Amino acid sequence: MTASDAGPLSRREWLLSERPASRVQARLGRAYVAWRRFSANRLAFIGLLIILALVVVAALAGVLAPYSPTVGDLKNARLLPPGAAHWFGTDDLGRDIYSRIVYGSRWTLYVVILVAIIAAPIGLLVGTVAGYAGGWTDAILMRITDIFLAFPKLVLALAFVAALGPGIENAVLAIAITSWPPYARIARAETLTVRNSDYIKAVQLMGASPFRIVLRHIMPLCISSLIIRVTLDMAGIILTAAGLGFLGLGAQPPLPEWGAMIASGRRFILDQWWVAAAPGAAILIVSLGFNLLGDGLRDALDPRSGDQ
Numbered sequence: 655m656t657a658s659d660a661g662p663l664s665r666r667e668w669l670l671s672e673r674p675a676s677r678v679q680a681r682l683g684r685a686y687v688a689w690r691r692f693s694a695n696r697l698a699f700i701g702l703l704i705i706l707a708l709v710v711v712a713a714l715a716g717v718l719a720p721y722s723p724t725v726g727d728l729k730n731a732r733l734l735p736p737g738a739a740h741w742f743g744t745d746d747l748g749r750d751i752y753s754r755i756v757y758g759s760r761w762t763l764y765v766v767i768l769v770a771i772i773a774a775p776i777g778l779l780v781g782t783v784a785g786y787a788g789g790w791t792d793a794i795l796m797r798i799t800d801i802f803l804a805f806p807k808l809v810l811a812l813a814f815v816a817a818l819g820p821g822i823e824n825a826v827l828a829i830a831i832t833s834w835p836p837y838a839r840i841a842r843a844e845t846l847t848v849r850n851s852d853y854i855k856a857v858q859l860m861g862a863s864p865f866r867i868v869l870r871h872i873m874p875l876c877i878s879s880l881i882i883r884v885t886l887d888m889a890g891i892i893l894t895a896a897g898l899g900f901l902g903l904g905a906q907p908p909l910p911e912w913g914a915m916i917a918s919g920r921r922f923i924l925d926q927w928w929v930a931a932a933p934g935a936a937i938l939i940v941s942l943g944f945n946l947l948g949d950g951l952r953d954a955l956d957p958r959s960g961d962q
Contacts, residue, residue, distance in 0.1 A: 691954040698950020704943025712759040719753035724908040726750070733926045743928040745918065751932045754910035758933065761911045762940060765826055765895045766888050772830035774884050777837025778876060782868050784838070785845025796842070802835040808894055815903045822911065825904040829894050833887065840883055844876040878955040886948035889941035896937055912937050 670687070674680040692698055711718060721740075726732075726748030734744040742751040784795040802810065807829075814828035848854060849872070857871055898904035899913025907914065912933040919929030 688954040692950050695950045695953060697946045698953070701943045701946025701948075701950060704939060705947055708759055708763065708940055708943070711756055712763050715756045715760055719750075719756040721750035721753040723749065723754045723757035723910040733922065733929070735926075736928055742932040743926070745915070745929050746922065746926075751915070751929065754915060755912070755933055755936050758910040758912045758915065758936070759940075761822065761905060761909065762892060762895075765822070765829070766891050766944075768826045769830045769833055769891050770884050770888075772827070773833035774837055774880055776830075777834035777839075778841045778873060778880055780834070781838035781841025781843075782845050782872050782876060785842040786849050786864065786868050786872060792842075795838070799835045799838050802832065803839075805832075807832045807890070808897055811894055811898060812901070812903065815898055820903045820906060822905040822909065825895060825898045828898070829891055832894075833891065836887070837880055837883060840879050841873075841876045844879055845872050848872060848875055882948060882952045882955060885944060885951055888944035888948070892937060892941050892944070 666686075668679065669683045671679065671683065674683055692702075726744065728748040731740070731744045731748040731750075733746055734740055736743045740750050740752065742755065744750055745754070780795050780799065784792040805813075810832045811825075811828045814831055815824050818824040818828060854867065854871060857867055862871075895904055895911075896913030896916065899911045900917040902914075902917065905911030905914050907918075915933040916930045916937075919926070919931075919933070922929045
C-alpha cells in the first residue's frame, strides 16, 4: 500500500473514531456517517438533485428564460402548442410558459423558505417550553396546538388569508401560522425524552437557568427531527400555496406562480392541455423531490439507525 492510498484511509478512520479528540472531530464524524447513509439511498439522492436543480433554476432564471414571464405576444403567440420556439407552449395571453415556470421557481422557493423560517422556530420554541416546563404551561400550549391541528391546513389557511387579504406575502403568513403545530408536537416529544436525563440533571446542578437549558441544551437535540419534518412538509407547503394561488387568494396576476398558472389554464384543459399541465408537472416534480429528500434525511439523521 502506498502513502497516497493510506491517506484517505487514515482520514476515514479519523472521522469514524469512537473516541474523538475534539468537538470538531465529533461533529465531522457524525456528518460523515450521516452523508454515507444519505448517499447510499439512491432515491434520496435523486430528491437532492431535484432540489439543487430548483435552486439553480431560480438563481439563473434571467439567463435560462428566453422570454419575459409577464409580457406576451397576444397577436401572434396566443395558445401555441409546445415547439422549438416555445418549449412548453404559450398561454392565453401569448406568454411563454417555460419562461413563466422558470421564474415561478423563485416564488416557490420564496414561499417554502419563508414558511420554514417563520413556522419552524415557533414550533420549536412552543414545543420545548411546553415539554420542559410541564404543568399548566404544557397544558395551555398544547391545547392551543390542538386547536390549530383540529382544522385542515388548507381550510385554516383560507380563513387567515381571507382575513388578511389576497397576496403572496399574506399567503406565506397564513401558511406559516397553520404549519407550526406539528413542529411543536415533535419538539415537545423530544424534550420529554431528555428533560429527566442525567445530562440535563448535571446542567441543572451546575446552576443553569431554565431558559439557558432550553435554549442551549434541549433545542439543539430537537433540530434533527425538526429538519426532517420541515423537509417532508415542503411538499405540503407547495401544494397549499398552489391551492391558494389557484383560488385567487395567493399570488396575484401577472406573477408567474405555478398555482395561479394552473388556475388560468383550467379553461383550456381540454383543447390546450399544456397551459395547465406544464405548471402542474413542475409542482409534481418539486413536491416529489422534497419528499424523497425528507425520507433520505430521516434515515441519515436517525441516531437509532445503524451504519450502512
